[in-house]
Amino acid sequence: MALDAYQKREFKQVGTRPNRPDGVDKVTGRAMYGADATAPGMLHAKILRSPHAHARIVSIDTSAAEALAGVKAIVTAADFGVPEDDFLRDVQDHCMARGKVLYDGHAVAAVAATTIAAAKAALKLIKVEYETLPHVTDVDAAMKPGAPVVQAGRAYENVPAGMSENVTHHCEFGHGDLDAGFAKADRVVERHFKTAATHQGYIEPNACLASVTSDGKAELWVCTQGQYFYRTLCAALLGMEASQLRVTASEIGGGFGGKTMIYMEPVALALSKKAGRPVKLVLTRDEVFRATGPTVSSSMDVKIGMTKDGRITAAQARLCYSGGAFPNTTVDMGAQAAFAAYDLDAVQTLGWNVMTNRPKESAYRAPGAPLSIYAVESVVDELCQHFGLDPLAVRLLNAADKGTKSSYGPTFDQIGLKATLEAAQAHPHYTAPLGPNQGRGLSCGFWFNFGGNTCVSLNVNTDGTVGVTEGNPDIGGSRASISLMAAEELGIPYEKIRTIVADTSSLGYNDVTDGSRVTFAVGLATIKAARDAIRKMCSRAAKIWGIDEEAVEWVDGAAVPAGPNAGKFPPMTLAEIAAVSAETGGPIAGHYEVNADGAGVSFGVHLCDIEVDPETGATKVLRYTVFQDAGKAVHPSYVEGQMQGGAVQGIGWALNEEYIYGTDGRLQNAGFLDYRIPVASDLPMIDTVILEIPNPGHPYGVRGVGETGIVPPLAAIANAVSRAVGVRMTELPMSPPKLLKALEAKG
Amino acid sequence: MQYVAAKTADEAVALLVGQSGMARVLAGGTDLLVQLKSGMVEPDLVVDIKRIPGMKDITAEAGGFRIGAAVSGAELGEHAGVCAMWPGVVEGFNLIGSTQVQGRATMAGNLCNASPAGDAVPSLVAADATARVHGPNGARDVAILGIPAGPGRTTLAKGEIITSIFLPARPARASDAYLRFIPRTEMDIAVASAGVSLVLAADGTVESARVALGAVAPTVLLAEEAAKAITGTRLEEDALARMAAACAAICKPIDDKRGTVEFRTKTAGVLAKRAARIAYDRAGAKK
Structure with a gap:
């Protein structure tokens, strides 16, 4: 593990400010965001949302909407199962209300139709009968005994008895003797604070394109901070195996944490499955505020x-x-x-x-x-x-x-x-x-x-360039940083490296882009993948020179004999080793997988x-x-x-x-x-x-x-x-x- | 939905009169298109008046200016004559929306949208401007104050459209100003606002004043007592205090997500005082 640890060094490229690789596409409008994906035969989806803060759903009648020209599929909670796992059930219930609507904007049904206008018209034809229930939106009011109960029976065991059923969790941290501490103070101030919920305010509304085929394979193109986690959740809710659902992350117009959770992606998948056609679902700003994101x-x-x-x-x-x-x-x-x-x-x-x-x-x-x-x-x-x-x-x-x-x-x-x-x-x-x-x-x-699960592949191309394949959507310039670290480690120019964000079928599981983890953990895995590739390149040079692998080291982007006893050979650059790789054992690639600690x-x-x-x-x-x-x-x-x-x-x-x-x-x-x-x-x-x-x-x-x-x-x-x-x-x-x-x- | 770009004011009027369902007039479209997109309105007919000859003209008339109903904020802001004579009108109008919105938005549209918070309106009231209304019975001139009837409603009859707004002539030592309160610095809607137009006497006292308040009642308010409080003064502190109190006395705002009754009432007076000072300095600076 000692090699993982920090070693002081003089950086040649890390710490410089080259242009980001995604910059030109973004400033010229070419970048492909969530709503930019299209597919042949694609349908457009819209979601019907609750106008009530809290209500029992008595009935949903979709017959008139189904009869409307252009409407190809309608789904409600009845089209999903009921996951046993509490967390998964909550995720699904948030995507589509089951039995009760729990907040203004809660999804109750979704339509896929040949046009957006037809989907909108169909929403108006869905008849939902609600029995409104008392509601509570203020945290203090919700804690009072007798407050309307949002969901019954959800309190964890750690909640002290006698509190409102809305209190679901309790925690305690700390050390030392508080009474003795306060007694030593010259002044003790106690104040009450209250803060409003806020939204991440990402500029790009949530958007996806789902395509489920009749043989059970599926594709999901989506604006997300974590394609692997989206796959895990969507596969579980749709009853699919992970290998059959390939999730590709689009460019992302802001997430700030808000796109670490699914909101409507399983709905798009369910609509596509039912309609047998690709389905695109793009939220409006109103929906983004009412049904995604906010903080506590x-x-x-x-x-x-x-x-x-x-x-x-x-x-x-x-x-x-x-x-x-x-x-x-x-x-x-x-x-x-x-x-x-x-x-x-x-x-x-x-x-x-x-x-x-x-x-x-x-x-x-x-x-x-x-x-x-x-x-x-x-x-x-x-x-x-x-x-x-x-x-x-x-x-x-x-x-x-x-x-x-x-x-x-x-x-x-x-x-x-x-x-x-x-x-x-x-x-x-x-x-x-x-x-x-x-x-x-x-x-x-x-x-x-945070560090977390990370998997990186680094491919040395025969022309002396390098592709880095990583699995974390770039929300803050991480492709540039990862390219810089690969360039530093390999000793080749930044411009020779292209880093891409891969889909879920291309790499092992990567945790979502969260916890400020990407430059740390993906960077670490990239450095280690580069070292893996360097070892292989040294081995190829050794083979060419006819000396021991251990007698070759990597200096400034080239293999060199390690000391006078190794023999006298001119340095072989990365490009020179790559150019002859077909004759020395085939393609050269470095890999690294880690659940990174030490963030x-x-x-x-x-x-x-x-x-x-x-x-x-x-x-x-x-x-x-x-x-x-x-x-x-x-x-x-x-x-x-x-x-x-x-x-x-x-x-x-x-x-x-x-x-x-x-x-x-x-x-x-x-x-x-x-x-x-x-x-x-x-x-x-x-x-x-x-x-x-x-x-x-x-x-x-x-x-x-x-x-x-x-x-x-x-x-x-x-x-x-x-x-x-x-x-x-x-x-x-x-x-x-x-x-x-x-x-x-x-x- | 049917869309028609009328070629004359009479054609626009005839189309509107002939429509039995919901009809909407399109000038800049900066309110209407948003309402259409969000599903707030679903009109049967949209009549575009931008292409009617004269609608995009600014013409000198009787010492003042006539501004066509489709003149955008950007166009008005580049008109040296109007900017010199009515800077408060221009600055109010130019506060609406973004640079992009300014390329489309019109004063007549802001007036007909009839939001109590419309930024173009208080200065027009303070300026004693008039709107030329074309309808089935020909044309008539209406004081700006007479156009809004309540939030989202105007006094215009079926088939009537505004074709231009007239800003009257000014004496030499006169100017105006507009201020609004928003929690941000742009891209927002007035929580309270004030437009003030002043004419100064040779001795530097206020000879006449008009004060209008926005976003503090269902429609724009003409604050006549506030104007009286500063007439004959050089805007000394006590005169401004009386003016602010007179403003507060006529405010009838609502509590909503943008501000409280208390906040709007207080802020309207503060803005009127500050706008009066700006108008006074502008008028005094003129030779």
Whole structure:
């Protein structure tokens, strides 16, 4: 395993900024996204969705719709089985309601027809009789005894007795004596926080093309973050063997975690199977908001004790998350992440998941962490304000470091938090002057990062170029990074390498593109696959030279004799070895398969300056700097892109983004007009400072960078607002009406 | 659905009168096409008025300007004469949508869409502009304030279309301004808005004013008391405070996903004050 580990080296290509291989296609409109796939004889599908937040389906009559010209197939839950496995059943029930609709927008039937117009017309002819039921969309209301029960009998055994049936999960993390810790504090602050659900806001709506043939084979072209996981789920729900369902990932117009879960793909497959023709299904933006994606909403209490010189003595968080109408455990990650940045003697986090009549939560960039860390970092900041302490100094004083027993159990290895804080402290941004109604906020952020199942093939072409075949959709420039790592290892130019994302029949199982895992894990597997190919190329050179394999080594893209005793031969380049491969044993390829460990946790610190308009409550972001440890930034532009993108999504979450439900339980703002993600003119340039503290678990020291960036903005902005105008915003989003009201209450 | 590109205003009127089902008029289409796509409306007839001669013309008339019903935001924004005389009208209209939308959107369309939050409308009311309406009984001129009847409804009768909007002449020391509140900086709908048009006397006091508020009632409001509060003043703080209070007094907004009654009421006054200052500075800067 020693060879897996980080080895210090001088990089020649890693760390440079070549153009991304998918760039030209994307900027010229040639890239093939989910909705761009077509097939001969293709039908178009549309989904009928519930107008009710919660209702029993009494009956569904599809006869009139079936009789409509052009309609080729209609499916409802009756066309699917009832999976025994709880998780699979929930996934299927989310795709197509069975017995009850659980939220506004829940699918109840789907039509495939020869035209979109015919499919739309058919939806109007489907008669669904509903018996409406009381609903609940607020997390606190759903926890109260007597609240409408979203699904009965779903609570896990770990839920304490006496709670509403909507509470399905409970978790607890921490160590130390809380009472003793709080007793040592000079001040203890406890605050209640509430955050709205948000959507990943990917620009490309979910889309797929499904084709099932009469001999039971199937193809699915789909916009996804994980074709293998989609295959696993769809095959299970359709009763197919994995080998018979080939899933190909399209280019992806944003996912941010939201495309790690299926929403309508099994419906398209079922329609295709029934109609005997390919079926294309593209969601509208309204459907994307109502039935895919969102994050948890939350209600949280955080209590922290601090001495007057800034040492945190004890910390506790109680987190209630709702992931919609199905059980989930995202609160575990919120609870584990909450205090990760701190070295604490006494800490406890408690979490509950609560069902509400909302769509099923999906992962969104560091799922669960932005909320709990917003609450924690707000209370830390309030304590700093109370004692008049520098908020960066206090964080440094309490910062977790190598050897710290983390608040969620593991002891940290080499981490970059202190270095990141010190970089922020030394940066001119931290001491730049501020004007009236302006404030500066900061927050730490954390994410676990992940490795996971990964399989890479690397083929050496006879013309001296190289193809890398990997299985993870590229959502942040990963093909460029993977090509760079292959080029570095092989010692050939970046331009000689083409990396492609393969379908499910081409490689072994690859985990989804999530957990900031791809540059780390696929990069690791690519480096190892390159080393495998290098060993084979050295062996070919040895054969040609008539010397031992062990007497050949790889230097700067060529095989060379290892030392004077090996014999005197001129170096053989990769291209020279490849050109004669037919005579030395055939094609040359490297492979590597791994369930990668050692991803290495990631910390970031964000600084932001804002200005509040005291007459309208509008918050303007004036200056923003992200400091984050990337381990090794393989392609710095895409590392910066991740840091900037995360920050912008967090800023949106902090200021304006929210799922707004009416008293009727229906989503009020299922569109980009009233679901307000930031637009470019809302924001200053997001400045970035990349720190490179090598991850011991990767040959090049790489750490995942994709998720940490969304964590700090929520508290950074709340803390800046507090310092600008003296009000502590404990509810997100801090939209202008809320902030103006708070300013007026303060007087 | 039948689509007809009318060649004359009379033809458009005749088509609309002759349709017994639902008919819609298409100018820029930036509202209508969205409504069609989302299934909000399913008209039997769409009459396109863009190709009627004169619809895309901006012409000087009686010291002011007549603006054809199909003139886009981009075209108006490039017209030096209108921009100099009525900058508040142009800036309100040019706030609608994106650059792409500005290439299509029309003021008459924004007026006839009859959203309480239409960004082109308050400045037109403040400007005391008029709409020329063609109908089965010929043409008539209607004050802008008289067109909206409520959210999504106008006072236009069956078969009537707006063919142009007239912006009247201005004295030398006069200008206008428009401000809206949105949570973002663009691509959004006004939560509250204010258009203010001022004429200054030689001594720098406000000789006359018109103030209009958007998104705070079912239709655009003409805030006459607010205008009185600043008439004869140099927009001193107390005058502006009285103006804001007068604005707040007539607001009848709703609570919805975009804002609360309280927020809209307060913000309308703040915007009116700020727009008045901008209009005052613009008017004073003129020689």
